[in-house]
Amino acid sequence: xxxxxxxxxxxxxxxxxxxxxxxxxxxxxxxxxxxxxxxxxxxxxxxxxxxxxxxxxxxxxxxxxxxxxxxxxxxxxxxxxxxxxxxxxxxxxxxxxxxxxxxxxxxxxxxxxxxxxxxxxxxxxxxx
Numbered sequence: 001x002x003x004x005x006x007x008x009x010x011x012x013x014x015x016x017x018x019x020x021x022x023x024x025x026x027x028x029x030x031x032x033x034x035x036x037x038x039x040x041x042x043x044x045x046x047x048x049x050x051x052x053x054x055x056x057x058x059x060x061x062x063x064x065x066x067x068x069x070x071x072x073x074x075x076x077x078x079x080x081x082x083x084x085x086x087x088x089x090x091x092x093x094x095x096x097x098x099x100x101x102x103x104x105x106x107x108x109x110x111x112x113x114x115x116x117x118x119x120x121x122x123x124x125x126x127x128x
Contacts, residue, residue, distance in 0.1 A: 001047065001096050001106050005038060008110035012117070024072050027125075031056055034125045036117070037073035045097030049084040049113055051121040052076040082124050084116040 050073040085092030
């Protein structure tokens, strides 16, 4: 799954101006940083995609100022993050536990995230 996400989403995000690699991607704008983080379930078989944005000079309440090149969705408060999902659920995990062998289902799962980036993440990142 990691290979499919890096290949499919990594390529897509780079075309959209992001830098980084799995699990953290960042896009730098004049006054803010757009972040997309992929987190895998510790027990395997699923992943979540979180997005958020920060001002370029973000000061974490307990960690102080964080280098924009090191920001992750984990630095944002829960209410400032969005989990991408094709449903209305707030806690949606992309399940790949039944996938075996063939890379096609893994790639399809990774490709299913792209429309959610376009419809949900870009909306969050464009909000003022």
